[in-house]
Amino acid sequence: MTDNTSPATSRAVDVVAAEPVGREIGRRLLITLGPILISLVLAGGVLVAVGVDPLAYYGLVVERGLLSPLGLQQTLTRMAPLLFIAAGLIVAFRAGMWNLGGDGQFLLGAVSAAASAPFLVQALPGWLALFAAFLIATAVAMVWSLVPALLRAYQGVNEIITTLMMSFLGVSLANVLVKLVFLDPGTTVPQTRTLAVADRLPRLFETTITSGLVFGLVAIVVVHLMMTRTAFGLRLRIVGANPRAAVHAGLDVPLLTVAVFAISAGLVGMGGAIDIIGIQGNVRADWNPAYGLAVIPVVFLARMNGFAAIGFVFLLSVLSIGGESAARRLGVPQHFTLVLISIVLITLAIAEYLDNRLNQARRA
Amino acid sequence: MSGFLSDTFLAALLFGAVTAAIPLLLAGLGEQMSEKAGVLNIGIEGMMITGAYLGFVGAYYSESLWLGFLTGAVGGIAVAALMALLCVRIGLNQIVIGIALTLGLEGLTAILHHFQFSRSYPRLPAAEVTAIPFLSDIPVLGPALFRHHLIVYLAVAMVVVMVWVYRRTQLGLNLQAAGDKPAALDVAGIDVIRTRTVAVLFTGGMAGLGGAYLANVGAGLFIPFITNGAGFLGIVLAMLARGRPLWVLIGALIFGASLSLTTAAQVAGINIPTDLIQMLPFLAVMAMLVLFGRRASLPAALGIPYERGAR
Known part of the structure; x- marks a missing residue:
């Protein structure tokens, strides 16, 4: 898959144009915030069509996902697994490989850890046990x-x-497993044995935020540095470019292709694994949060930049935690x-396309 | 064991295989034209789910299956028009936009369904079948293959039409050139953008029709995410068929049979978890990709937007 309109090249051209810094930043803000506003209006139209007040919906999402202390802690906790997924997708996409199988890999990792x-x-000291489960999950996803x-x-x-295709297979296989x-023989609910709260990853300070968030942040920063600052990352990007x-x-x-897929x-x-040993504690039958698919657009939006991805993952978490509240209160399915x-x-x-066209016209 | 091999069971199994194969056939034939013309249409899953939803809505309110097929196809074409505008005309990344369209439309149809139908889950009456004289009286094969809704025969006839288009018409040559060497087509004075747009719109119509069939005839109702990867299976069929419509039909029947086994095994009371059986069609796909993947040739300019004068 060759991607001729890569964001990296178009940005390089922008820099050459050497506009005043202030105007450049203003333009960037305009072409980022403008479309987001338009999208909120368009999506609001969907809410109006089904008879829900869009302002009430957006208000509730912001309040529950961002402003309320409990909601914000849930949002930050939700970021932990999403950051790992974003890191994994960045490696593949930057190397020009479309790993669209995130859901299967995620669920098989989760089930292995659970x-x-x-x-x-029971056999190992706490931290070593969690680390071992983490490694097993990683290995299983790699094999998949x-x-x-x-x-x-x-x-x-x-x-x-x-x-x-492997994702469809992986989701079904995870369910079968x-x-x-x-299956936990101790309960009638079909789910795996539950990891006691005391045995899970510790929480940060006096909050309910999982320490998995820290690992997720480390993972995505390491991936970003690996791709941009190391010889190995350069090799991968060359494979991706041509x-x-x-x-x-x-x-x-x-x-290198096999290595990219494995990483x-x-x-x-x-x-x-982080979602299980840090947050959920077990996997219920038919559980599929479909994080893998939801993170793909986020990574595109961040133009495969690790730091930008942190920001967009935060936004996605706000939307998803806030959306869960709104689903209960306003009856709008989370698919929104x-x-x-x-x-x-x-x-x-x-x-971005219009912006490029405008730039070309100005230069010509 | 005699129950498993009885004539009626076998007929039901084959009947189910055909029913399951038709949406795949339509999607595969549609995708084939896009790919021939150089557009990798990942958005086909979104076109299918739109066709399924609008097809069901159309058939439910008009009480006519044919109107449902029409609204389904129109829905698919509408999505395809958006895709053509974004990816063919202004050349945005086909994979990014395709994924966005698929995810967005899966979500949108799920929401609309939730507010309209989630309390009642209305069903359509069983589709009336057209029995082909004489042929439908053959034991086992008759009821399995020759007692279907009219649209099934039309879908199979499309295979012949497509062979004719690709082999005998100017359009077929243009499509091939648009995928293999778009610049050459442009030099010959034929609009590459228009040729590719036609292909994408055709894909949308076929995918929408396939979705409508899946919901209206196959299931009799719409449920969120009902296509469950059928559009992606269509892409696999198009890839493996290497531009030949007949192979799309053969592939669709193989995948359809493995889908039909899912229900058949349950009917026969074989106690296998549904999740395990649901893996069958995808296992079949992976097996075929492992065996024949190397020969799945794709057009040279697939996935690359055409821009006149660009080097």
């Missing part, structure tokens, strides 16, 4: 990405389709968050 952690805590990775590396099969293999040139530069493209899926699997993010993604892409 299945192993309650046993490991092996088929698409090998197919792309050695057979040239398009990874968009194979990762999607929960219902048949790792695989044929990468071959001529003497890079082992098939091996990407591993990070997504870590997100699943998905609709809003999709509209933002499309309007931002259009704004």
Whole structure:
């Protein structure tokens, strides 16, 4: 998949134009906030159509997701798994590989952690047990990405389709494992054994925020630095920019491809593990938060930049925690968050296009 | 064990395979044209779910399946028009926009369904079938293959139409060129953008129709996320068929059979968890990709927006 309109190149051109700094920042703000406002209006139209007051909805989302102390803590906790997923997607997308199989990798990671952690805590000291469960989840997710990775590396099969298919498979397999293999015999609810709250990752200070948030932040910053500051990251970006040139530069493209998939899926699997050993404690049957798909637009919006992704993941968490409250209070299904993010993604892409056209016209 | 192999059971299994194959066939034939013309249409899942929703709404309120097929196809075309505008005309990234359209429309149709139908979950009456004279009297095969809604025969006939379009018409050549060497088509005086737009709109119509069939005939109702990856399966079919419509039909029947096994096994009382059976079609896809993936050739300019004079 070659991406000719990569955001990186268009930004480089903008810098060459050497506008006054103030105007440049103002323009950036305009083409970012303008589309977001338009999206809020468009999505509000959907709410009006189904008979819900959009202002009441947005108000409730902001209040519950951002302003109320409890809501903000939930929002920050929600960020932990999402940051890992974003980190995993950034590695793949920057290397020009479309890992769209996040949901399967996430759930298999989560189920592996949920299945192993309650046993490991009995045998090992607490932190070591959690670390072991974390590693198991990572390894399982990595293995799950092996088929698409090998197919792309050695057979040239398009990874968009194979990762999607493996995702459908992974979600079903995770369900089968929960219902048949790792079922908790102690309850009638189909779910895995529950990791006691005391055995989970500690919370930060006196809050309910999981310390998984810190790990997530570290993961995404490390990934960002790896991709932008190391020789390995440069190699991956060369593969992403032009695989044929990468071959001529003497890079082992098939091996790097497999490595990219392993790192990407591993990070997504870590997100699943963090969600279990830090927050949920078990996996219920048919549980699929579909974080993998929701994070894809977020990573695009952040233009695959790790620091920008932190900001957008925060926004997604606010929308998703606030949206859960609004779902209970106003009866709007949570899918609304998905609709809003999709509209933002499309309007931002259009704004960027118009901005580029305008710049070209001015220069010509 | 005799129950599993009885004639009626076998007929039901085959009937189910055809019913499950039709949406895949329509989506696959549609996607094939997009891919031929150089547009990787990831948004097809969004077009299908829109077709399923609008098709159901149309059929439910008008009490006519045909009107439902029409509204479904129009819905798919509307989404395709947006996709064509964004990805063909102004050249935005096809994968980004395709994913955005799919996610957004899955969410939107789920919300609309929630407010309209989630209390009552209305069903449509069973679709009336057209029995083909003589052929429908063949034991087992007759009821399985020749007693379907008229649209099924039309869908299969589309395979022949597509073969004719690709082999015998100017449009077919133009489509091929738009995917393999768009600049050459442009030099020949034919508008690449227009050719690709036609292909994407056709995909939307076929995907919308497939979605409408899935909801109205296959299920008899609309539920959120009902397409469950059928559009993506259509993409796989188009990839594996290498531009040949007949192979889309064969592939659709194979995937349809594995989907139909899901229900058949439950009917026969074989005690396998549904999740395990739901993996079957996707396992079949992966197996085919592993076996034949290397030969799944795609057009040279697939996924690359065409811009005149660009190097």
